[in-house]
Amino acid sequence: MIKTYRDIKADVLDKITGGTWPPGEMLPNEADLAEDYGCARATVNRALRELAEEGLLERKRKSGTRVRAAPQRQARFDIPLTRREVEEAGAQYRYALVMQQVVQAPEWLRARMSLSKTARVLEVIAMHYADGAPFQHEARWINLEALPQAEEQDFSQRGANEWLVETVPFSDVELAFSAAGADAGLSHHLGCEAGAALFRMERSTWFEERAITFVRLSYRPGHRMTARY
Template sequence: MKATYREVKADILSKITKGHWAPGSLIPNEIELAESYGCARATVNRAMRELADDGLIERRRKAGTRVRSSPVRQARFDIPLVRREIEDKGAEYRYSLASRAIEEAPDWLRARLQLDEGARALHLVCMHYANGDPFQHEDRWINLEALPQAREADFMQTGPNEWLVATIPFSTAEISFSATLADTSLAEFLGCDAGAPLFTIERATWFEGDANTFVKLTYRPGHRMTTRY
């Protein structure tokens, strides 16, 4: 039975999101793919057109088709990069990984991301600094079912936010803003007193129904957020 264009698209998408075809890598041409999937070239062409429209691949005449280095988002907003936010203020950026562990997703995370029981997640705690001063505390979980390559990713030099933006797009995002009070741990990370008021953003993203990540971002006292549309 010949593969449908939806099956071809799903398999190519899986190869991209799971790292078999890395960002920037050349994808086999349509004739090769048609032979591989046992279908007509027109079937492959339709799958490739949709992937290009989704912003996952870039097609160029004579140059071939490549996985985009930074997938284009089709959502109404982009995921901001804290590095860029700090450097745009004219400050020097520094990043630090505080902890890293692979854990069974806790109940609250499974409920938030609709994960299966027993799902494994990569838990990262990071700090971002502006001119040496604490700027943002990042408490992040990455779904290893959707992104198994995160197990081997080096987050010592580059933060998970930048890695995710370069690795996988999102089709759905959920964001909430709130105020919180610094507990002892956050106070130590952010260089403030316990009980100090802090601004917090919680963000979860999905791609075509599969959860990518959940993150809680907490900012130093006095942080001000400005958005532009």
């Protein structure tokens, strides 16, 4: 017997995948469905609302609910904290600072972070290891106008990311994935050949419209990032 909103979700999903309600099909309205299922309209509403959020249904007032013609589903995945990523793979994590210095922000960085011409940034280069082998190269720039206290920090023991997560825990993030060939520095640190194809993740972080940090993470060759949906 159907009772919970989960049961209803599952049943509707079955009807969709089973072909009872093909793409483009209109569903009965909430009131009718509630009667069919023998439950309150709010229960049906929650089931349908969640299916719509997951991209399977399309809902509009007055016109009703229909199965999406082109099921625009979306992948969700957790943003990996490098330490956890390594440890969850069952490997020993190690961090090492390569370099830390204050510099004038170069032009390309000013563009990405919307910085002024004279902006100073803290540049931090570091490596992350899994079981002693190079795992990820981190190149980071921190906006010293937004976070002046970063200049006093010592990132030789603890990664900049962990400090930032504590200091500016909630922020807006823009992510980009791409691929890039290893240059001389990267190939040296990652222990791979120059030109090797590396998976790369770039992340810009903002807090209250101000750029906090930009980080470019280059993974060792062969790294894969997976998601399900």
